[in-house]
Amino acid sequence: MRTLAFDGRMGASGDMLLGALLAAGADPVVLDPIEHALEVSYSIGGTSRNGIGATAVDVLLDREDDADHDHGHQHGHAGGHGHDDPDRYAEGAGPHRSYREVIDLVKLMELAPAVEARATEAFTILGEAEAAVHDESLESIHFHEVGADDAVADVVGAVALLSDLDPDRVVTTPVSVGGGEAAMSHGSYPVPGPAVVEIAERADWSIRGGPVEAELLTPTGAAILAGVADGVETLPALRVDGSGYGAGDAEFPEHPNVLRAIVGEGEGLAREEISVLETNVDDVAPEVLGGLQETLVEAGARDVSILSATMKKSRPGHLVKVICRPEDAQRVARRLAEETGTLGVRANPGAHRWVASRRVETVTLEIDGVGYEVDVKVASDESEEVYDASAEYDDAAAVAHETDRPIREILRLAESAYRNG
Structure with missing residues (x-):
């Protein structure tokens, strides 16, 4: 499976994504239709952040400086913005548009269907986040900074470059948001800003604070990643074909302000860092034990197992084992203690597990002339070789x-339908 992996330890913004994708091998020619549609130019050049060579991208308005661009690609330019900067969207950067106006603009660009769909999804994610923050409807939302021409060029350009790389899967490690306060259109607010939090709630990946007191994850970067990337705890096993760094505008003394992108072929199952929590209990009501699956998963557990055990003085009891991400371990352990009353929770940090790539596909069973849909969970390794297909029990039970x-017959029919499909 061809995989594009982002290293999110210094956050992400629209132009950092542009730079990282170009550095990883995407062809800048795919940006030409966007330049023509928006009357902008992508200024692309090399720079350095704390000794790391990176690609910097800036979006310039052709109507202000049309004569200085060679098809929009200024390969000698050494600037570039790493984060959505209010100065970057100053007066002259184009109109502030409503959500519907931005979507209509994307449709007028005559992009490839996949690029148009991804760009539309990114702006819908942005719009829904802004609507939630301001308690307005999606259709009434007006974009400010992210509705300007250069911000639209960031989003559409990033998804065009992503389409050119054509990965089967996109992943990102936890994305750093930074810290302190950041300037927004309505004043300053603690990092991460409200829109970023709303977008992260809809995303598959996780966020973390630091490592600097600055805004590292912008709404534009978050929306692009939310639409395309699955979350992973560490970089997956890859046979690397290409890599590169997209430069951020700010420079920090101890941290290279870059977004890294790595492209390669996946190998086997993905490695995932985990913590294993466990405790022994002998005085917990069966109803409480039965509810642990739901309550601990809500707290962040990935898997919960309850095993019968023999305790001190031959008393019957249970061993509760929980798998979770390392950053969720303390919260899950506290919830486990609150639910069971246990006096201690053992932790085995630094462990890992090998996990399959999982997806759900729907099959249709025709029984007595009537069609019934059943979801089938499909497990594969990173080379996309399927090794298991299991029909969802609840769907099968409803059809039965x-x-x-x-029920066993419906499960068998659904799994056969997938394999023969």
């Missing part, structure tokens, strides 16, 4: 009830 057939 309607057709008066055994």
Whole structure:
């Protein structure tokens, strides 16, 4: 499986994503239609952040300085913005548009269908986040900084470059948001800003604070990643084909302000760092034990197992084992103690597990002339080789009830339908 992996330890913004994708091998020619549609130019050049060579990208307005650009690609330019900067969207950067105006503009660009769909999704994610923050409807939202021409060019350009790389899968490690306060259109606010938090809630990946007192994850960068990337704890096993760094505008003394992108072929199952928590209990009501699956998963657990055990003085009891991400371990352990009353939770940090790539596909079973849909969970390794397909029990049970057939038969039919499909 061809995988594009982002290293999110210094956050992400629209132009950092542009730079990282170009440095990883995307062809800048795919940006030409966007330049023509928006009357902008992508200024692309090399720079350095704390000794790391990186690609810097800036979006310039052709109507202000049309004569200085060679097809919009200024390869000698050494500037570039790493974060959505209010100065970058100053007067003259183009109109502030409503959500609907931005979507209509994207449709007028005559982009490839996949690029248009991803760009539309990114702006919808942005719009829904802004609507939630301001308690307005999506259709009434007006974009400020992210509705300007250069910000639209960031989003559409990033998804065009991503499409050119054509990965089967995009992943990102936890994305740093920074710290302190950041200037926004309505004044300053603690980092991460409200829109970034809303977007992160909808995303598959996780966020973390630091490592500097500055805004590292912008709404634009968050929205692009939310639409395309799965979250991973560490970089997956890859046979690397290409890599590169997108430069951020700010420079920090101890941290290179770059976003790294790595492209390669996945190998086997993905490695995931975990913590294993466990405790022994002998005085917990069965109803409480039965509810641990739901309550601990809500707290961040990935898996919960409850095993019968023999305690001191031959008393019957249970061993509760929980798998979670290392950053969730303290919260999950506290919830486990609160639910069971245990006096101690053991932790085995620094462990890892090998996990499959999982997806859900829907099959249709025709029984007595009627079609019934059943979801099938498909497990594969990073080379996309499928090694298991399991029908969802609840779907199969519902079909079995309607057709008066055994659940086992429906499960078998659904799994066969997937394999033969």
